[in-house]
Amino acid sequence: MSLVLPGEHVPAQHVNLKLGPGLLQSSSAQGQAAIVSTRAGEVMSNPKGNKWWIEGNSRRYVPAPQESVVGVVISRSGENWRVDIGSAHMASLDGLAFEGATKRxxxxxxxxxxxxxxxxxxxxxxxxxxxxxxxxTRKAEGFGELKGGFLVQCSLKMCRLLLDPKHFLFPLLGARFPLETAVGINGRVWVNCKDPRQTIAVVRCIEAVDPDGGGMEEVAVKKFLGTLDV
Structure with a gap:
């Protein structure tokens, strides 16, 4: 992929094209649609080529539709809740925006x-x-309240890595002990293990692998796990 600056055109094309963070569809003077970058970074796309986004080193999360996030409830306003998702503005969550929710x-x-x-x-x-x-589907599909566990803060890039099924970290940890995780694209990872020592191990591994931290590779992580009592 290539590097782009704000305002540059991106050759994103697909029948069911979905634009992620850093990309915007605009119209030219001739009325033709064009995909333009809104920030500097690397142009990325999924294997199918129907999802495109800009991978940059932004420190603050910028919300985009359809993205999964881990949020913290900060207040209630009538029938709604205000939720901190790490963006410039608080998010709103309707009381009926849950599977099977009714007024009662x-x-x-x-x-x-x-x-x-x-x-x-x-x-x-x-x-x-x-x-x-x-x-x-209107089903929960894993969304909802996260009970127990521990919240880990990491870089936005690390979250995108963890959401890649081919990334080594979670399969490596899951082979050693059972764990539950919920990865938000907003730089937050929820971890739940039976033993507190296992939770600490997962947290330390995420911090070590994070590109903004140690950037540790798989071989080094295996050696690192060998030094922990888990």
């Missing part, structure tokens, strides 16, 4: 509760909106 039957979230949610609306002039179900 809805989650009882408290301040400080952790959530695994999906960004349903993101616009530069509006607060982002969240929902805790899959838009197509």
């Amino acid at each position: 039957n809805r989650p009882n979230l408290k301040v400080g509760s952790l959530l695994y949610a999906r960004v349903s609306l993101a616009h530069k002039d509006m607060e982002p909106e969240l929902e805790c179900f899959d838009a197509q």
Whole structure:
């Protein structure tokens, strides 16, 4: 892939094209649609070629529709909750945005509760909106309140690496002990293990592999795990 600066055209094409962070569709003077970068970074796409985004070294998360995030409930406003997802603005979560939720039957979230949610609306002039179900099936599909566990802060790039099924870290850890994880694209990873020592090991490995930290490779991580009592 290539490096681009803000304002440069990106040759993203697909029948079902989906644009991620750093890309914007605009119209030229001739009325033709064009894909333009809104920030500097590396042009990336998934194997199918239908999802494109700009991978940069941004420190703050910029919400984009359909992205999964880990948020923290900070307050309640009527029937809605305000959630911190690490972006410039707090996100809004409707009380009915859960599987099977009704006016009489809805989650009882408290301040400080952790959530695994999906960004349903993101616009530069509006607060982002969240929902805790899959838009197509209306089922939870893993979204909802995250109970127990530990929240890890890492770089945005590390989260994208962990979401890649081919990345070595979680399969390597999962072969040693059972663990639950929820990776948000917003620089947050929720980890839940039976033994606190295992949780600490996962956290230390994420920090060590993070490109903004040690950038440790698989062989080094295996040696590192050998020094831990897990």
